[in-house]
Amino acid sequence: MELLKIDLESLSFDGKELLREVHLTLKKGDKVLIKGATGSGKTSLMHTINLMNPNYIGTITFHGRDIRQYAPDELRSRIMEVMQEPWLDNTNCLEALQEPWTYAIHTKKHPASFGTETWKQKVNNYLEAFGLDETYLNKPVSQLSGGEKQRLALIRVLQFEPEVLLLDEISSALDQNTSSIISSCILNNFSGTVIAISHDPHWQNSWKKTWQIENKKVHLSEV
Amino acid sequence: MDIQLSALALSAVLLLIPILIFSELKIPLIRTLLISFVRMAVQLAIIGLVLQFIFQQVNLWLTLAWMTVMITAAVWTVLNRLKFQRNILLPVLVFSLLSTTLLIMPWIVIVVIKPSPVYSPTFLIPIYGMVLGNSMNSCALALERFESNLSDNWKAYYTRIIMGANQQEAVLPAFRKALQTSLMPQLLTVASIGVVSLPGMMTGQILGGASPLVAIKYQMMIMISIFTGVSITDYTAIRMYIRKRFNQYYLPQNKEK
Numbered sequence: 421m422e423l424l425k426i427d428l429e430s431l432s433f434d435g436k437e438l439l440r441e442v443h444l445t446l447k448k449g450d451k452v453l454i455k456g457a458t459g460s461g462k463t464s465l466m467h468t469i470n471l472m473n474p475n476y477i478g479t480i481t482f483h484g485r486d487i488r489q490y491a492p493d494e495l496r497s498r499i500m501e502v503m504q505e506p507w508l509d510n511t512n513c514l515e516a517l518q519e520p521w522t523y524a525i526h527t528k529k530h531p532a533s534f535g536t537e538t539w540k541q542k543v544n545n546y547l548e549a550f551g552l553d554e555t556y557l558n559k560p561v562s563q564l565s566g567g568e569k570q571r572l573a574l575i576r577v578l579q580f581e582p583e584v585l586l587l588d589e590i591s592s593a594l595d596q597n598t599s600s601i602i603s604s605c606i607l608n609n610f611s612g613t614v615i616a617i618s619h620d621p622h623w624q625n626s627w628k629k630t631w632q633i634e635n636k637k638v639h640l641s642e643v
Numbered sequence: 644m645d646i647q648l649s650a651l652a653l654s655a656v657l658l659l660i661p662i663l664i665f666s667e668l669k670i671p672l673i674r675t676l677l678i679s680f681v682r683m684a685v686q687l688a689i690i691g692l693v694l695q696f697i698f699q700q701v702n703l704w705l706t707l708a709w710m711t712v713m714i715t716a717a718v719w720t721v722l723n724r725l726k727f728q729r730n731i732l733l734p735v736l737v738f739s740l741l742s743t744t745l746l747i748m749p750w751i752v753i754v755v756i757k758p759s760p761v762y763s764p765t766f767l768i769p770i771y772g773m774v775l776g777n778s779m780n781s782c783a784l785a786l787e788r789f790e791s792n793l794s795d796n797w798k799a800y801y802t803r804i805i806m807g808a809n810q811q812e813a814v815l816p817a818f819r820k821a822l823q824t825s826l827m828p829q830l831l832t833v834a835s836i837g838v839v840s841l842p843g844m845m846t847g848q849i850l851g852g853a854s855p856l857v858a859i860k861y862q863m864m865i866m867i868s869i870f871t872g873v874s875i876t877d878y879t880a881i882r883m884y885i886r887k888r889f890n891q892y893y894l895p896q897n898k899e900k
Contacts, residue, residue: 470805471892492892497807507802520806577806586805 421484423448423613424469424584428478433464442478442638444631448583451607451614453623456633462617465631465638466586469615470499482584497525501586505593506573513564514557517543517576526580539579546575549605551598567598574602578610587616591623599623644852655680697764706764710771714740717779724783727790731887736782739880743778743872744771751868770865773844777829777869778876785825785877786884792817793888797895810893814885825877826870833866842866 428442438461446452454462467473468480471492480487487495508516520526521534533539547553550571556564564572570590577585587606591599600622606614607626616623624630632639658680665673697709718736725732751770752758758766793800793814803813836842837859844865848858890896 472801472805472894474892474894491809492804493807493809493812496805500807501805503798503802503805505798507798509799519803520808523803523806523808523812525807525809580807 422446422481423450423483425481425484426469426478427480428468428476430478431461431464431468431473431476433461433473433475438464438636439633439638440636444638444640446584446613446615449611449613450629451627452616452629452631453627454615454617454631454633455624460633461636462633463588465633466501466588466615466617469584470496470501470586472501493523493525497523497529497580498582499584499586500577500580500582501588502570502573502577502590504589506569506590508561508569508573510560510562512558512560513572516561516572517557517579520576520580530580543575543579546578546605546609549609550575551601567594570594571598571602574606581610582612584613584615585610587614587618589617589619591618591620596620596622603627694764694768697768701760701763703760703762706762706767709764709768710744713768713771713775714744717775721779721783725786727787728884728888731884732786735786735880735883735887738883739782739876740775740778742879743774743876746875747774747868747872751864755864769844770868773865774868774872778872781825781829781873782876782880785821786880788824789817789821789881789884792820793895804893810885810889813893818881818885821881822874822877826874829870829873833870836862836866 422445424444424446426442426444429440430437431439431442442465454466456462464473468476469482469487471487474488482490482495482499509519511519518534543557544554547556552568552571556568556572561569561572570593574590585606591602594602599618599620603618603620603623603626606616616627618624628643630641632641658676661676662673664670665676693709697705717740718733721736722729722732748767748771752761752763752767756766796817799816800813842862842865845855845858845862848861849855888895
């Protein structure tokens with residue numbers, strides 16, 4: 421069975437119709453890049469999946485169940501998103517990673533995970549894969565560069581190993597090298613499903629499956 | 644001791660001093676000053692007559708009717724003061740001020756003071772005025788702070804919900820800050836009372852001939868009632884506001900263009 425099945429007659433944002441007749445499916449572990457011109461509806465399409473844009477006519481199912489039947493926090497704890505410019509509180513990096521552990525939905529699902537040896541191992545693996553190291557955990561967030569902040573925001577989500585990861589232009593403010601590290605790390609080190617938006621040519625070349633938006637339609641292509 | 648009307652009129656002679664100051668500095672406020680004091684005198688005269696009537700009747704329904712007038716005026720005042728999300732504020736204010744009324748007032752008259760009859764307007768109405776007036780001001784401040792904490796930081800809010808925060812968890816920092824900002828001045832007043840200023844109610848009682856030792860007991864009870872009332876109002880107002888402000892997907896609604 422498909423993990424995600426999208427069947428939309430129409431999708432709009434701010435009262436304007438952006439897409440029509442969208443029929444897409446994703447299996448567990450699929451990694452897909454959404455391409456299209458600015459304003460064509462990439463983010464709006466991505467945001468229907470985590471109920472951040474409920475302005476659509478049609479049905480989206482996750483594990484065969486309509487996403488509107490999930491409690492929003494339950495759905496968004498399994499389909500997690502990282503934004504273009506991450507928001508991080510004025511704390512140190514470790515506390516930034518702890519923030520989502522204050523949400524009931526995560527503590528319910530992973531009891532006592534934060535701070536355990538398994539958790540530390542997992543976080544260290546991600547830090548290393550992203551070209552950072554353990555010493556970062558004690559640094560104040562305010563001392564990080566834009567690229568370091570973005571990687572920290574990614575690890576903040578990856579520590580929960582969400583079933584689906586949504587990445588909304590997370591590479592747009594990064595230098596070429598950092599952007600490539602992040603792309604290959606997500607393709608190689610993360611086993612879950614990923615839906616990403618990126619204008620970076622490196623991402624566009626290395627992601628084999630794409631959803632191309634053109635004239636209000638979404639075209640699927642697989643290299 | 645009563646004040647003679649003619650003597651009261653003589654107190655108005657004192658106003659010549661600010662009028663002289665205004666005219667020396669050519670501050671264009673003399674007209675406003677005169678209008679303000681005439682308004683005050685007329686309003687108080689009317690209220691005095693109304694209260695005199697209500698206090699003499701000692702009628703449960705009349706007392707409740709006057710309390711309804713008071714809460715309506717409070718809701719109306721806050722509605723006029725707040726400039727955001729006005730279409731959802733009415734139920735928020737009615738609900739929060741009403742819950743404060745129903746929790747605080749019965750406790751005060753039935754358990755604490757126990758006047759006879761229990762609905763004696765002489766006790767209910769002045770105490771209610773203090774609780775309501777403070778709740779009204781604080782609630783306006785709390786809602787304003789809450790909304791501005793949210794709208795100054797939508798990115799933080801959205802980040803929390805896309806990582807799985809529920810409605811309560813996503814607004815918690817703004818909620819906490821709003822309550823802190825609105826309750827802090829109340830606590831400062833509580834802590835400084837008596838040293839600098841004698842509060843209005845106590846002044847009134849002492850001038851009216853009550854012993855200071857009785858007056859301070861009433862004052863303590865009033866301070867406790869006001870602070871509790873304000874806390875209940877601010878808390879329930881923000882709770883209710885959250886329910887109206889966000890839809891079932893925790894997304895803000897009623898966006899004002």
